[in-house]
Amino acid sequence: MKNKIELLAPAGSLEKLKIAVMYGADAVYIGGKFYSLRARANNFSLDDIKEGVDFAHKNQSKVYVTMNVAARDEDFSEYELTEYLKYLESVDVDGIIVSSMYIASVALSIAPKLEVHMSTQASITNSEAVNYLASLGIKRVVLAREVDLEQIRLLTKKSKVGLEVFIHGGMCSSFSGRCMLSNYYVNRDANRGGCAHSCRWNYNLYKKSLFKYKKVNKDNYFNIASKDLCAITLIKDLIEAGVESLKIEGRMKSEYYIATVVRCYRNLIDAIYNGEDIDYNYYLEEIKKAENRETSTGFLAGGITVNEQLYDSNDHPTKEFVGYVLDYEEDKHLAIIEQRNHFKVGDTLEFFGPNLKNTSYKVEKMMLEDGSMVDVAPHPKQTIYLDVNFRVARGDMIRKKQG
Ligand code: SF4
Structure with a gap:
């Protein structure tokens, strides 16, 4: 195996970008306020983009900005395209992800330091299309999710630029x-x-x-959705196939989801490169802790069967995530926590972080900012103080231990 494959994570906000980088993403993709999908994501302001790039580069990660909206004329008048591209280049954004050849061609001519990647929205499934785009100056192609591993092996052999493949997150029933x-x-x-x-x-x-x-349906409702994608068991194959980047979907997902999923793939990829024996059940169990829908290997493992379709449409929101560490006062062994889900005295929690293995913790007492003791933390975003006698750090996550 030559260059290490890139692990590419979504970031819907500056905080999520930092979490993704801290938990091991080699690169993150973000949306600015212009020319980007995910209108409801907390998209990045121009200043946020600069701060995000600075943070990522300090930690040897890259930032790609999505510009893959199906643009209408009004999108171009909202913010001048050339000005936006020049701004992205000036703050050292590493690349942009586009679906429009018009936006690609403007970027290639006026902002040559920005790599241009072709989005999955272009539905690229063959090497002729990849190499045509390469001849125009496109540096990477995000393949359609509908190609399987066998096709990916052929594509990487024949393609003149790097290929990016989705490995985790939501799937569409449509193309x-x-x-x-x-x-x-x-x-x-x-x-x-x-x-x-x-x-x-x-x-x-x-x-x-x-x-x-x-x-026809008597008891259960019917839905037409697919399961989410989870390619844990196929990562080694994708590395060996010569894929350049492995992409996680989900710019709308929580900090906890980003931390759990990125950490899981980071550890798995590192273990593969280190030649370790892989216990796939461990990784599958870890990643399940952030999932609220059923998963499958999607199209990657070959033809779609009944196993890739969803029969129970209900999402099951994970209640495991209870908060994350804002700060740690080491001299007092005091962790300052932001609450994200109900927890109480007597619960057994688990801390984990970029530099912290899963560590069990029983809540004996908890305190509010004014020093008063409480038995329960019921309010989202409430600040809670916990006695923690092992070192934690900002960004470490806390979940409720099951069983
Ligand atoms: S298939 Fe489902 S998730 Fe995909 S665009 Fe349609 S409604 Fe949305």
Whole structure:
């Protein structure tokens, strides 16, 4: 194996960018306020982009800015394209991710230091298309999620630029997000970042008989969604295939999700490069702690079967994440925590972080900022003080231990 593969993580905010980098992402992708999907993500201001790039570069990580909206004329008048590209180049953004050849061509001509990557929105599935884009100056292609491992092996052999492959996160029932369900049902445009996940809603299924429709589903609702993607068991194959970058989906996800998923893939990738024996069950169990939907290997393992479809449309929000460390006063053994889910005295928690292995902790007492003792932390974002006699640091996560 030659150069180490890139682990690329999503970041919907500056705080998430820092978490992703601290937990081991080689690169992060973010959306600015212009030309980006994920309209509802807490997209980065121009100052945030600069701060994010500075932080990432100090920690040997890269930043790519998404510019993959299906742009309308008004998008171009909101902020001048050339000015935006020049700004991104001036603050040392490493690359942009585009789906429009127009935006790509402007970037290539006026901001040559920015790498241009072709987004998965372009649905690229063959080496002819990859090499055509390469001839225009595109430096990397994000493959459509619909290609399988066998096809990826062929593509990496024939392609003249690096390939990026999705390994984790949400999947669409339609081809690489080319879907209008959300537009039709709630007037929210999936191709402008507004998808309402209509494929995951609960539907009744009816069969038409001569004079009436008869409901077919008796007890359960019906939905048309796919399971989320989880490629833990295929990472070694993707590394050996010569893929350049492994991408995690989810700019709307929480800090806890980012920390758990990035840390899990980081440790797995490092273990593979170190030639260690891999206990895949361990990694699958770890990653499950941040998942609220069922997962599968999607299209990567070959033809889609019944196992890649979702039959229970209900999300199961994870209650395991209870907070994260804002600070640690080492002399007093005091951890300052931001609460994210209910926990109480008597609960057994688990701390983990970029430099902290999973460490069990029983809550004996907890304190508020004014020094008063409490038995329970019921309020989101509440600041709680805990006696912790092992060293923790800002950004370490805390979850409720199960079982
Ligand atoms: S509704 Fe479902 S299939 Fe359509 S874009 Fe949204 S997630 Fe994808």
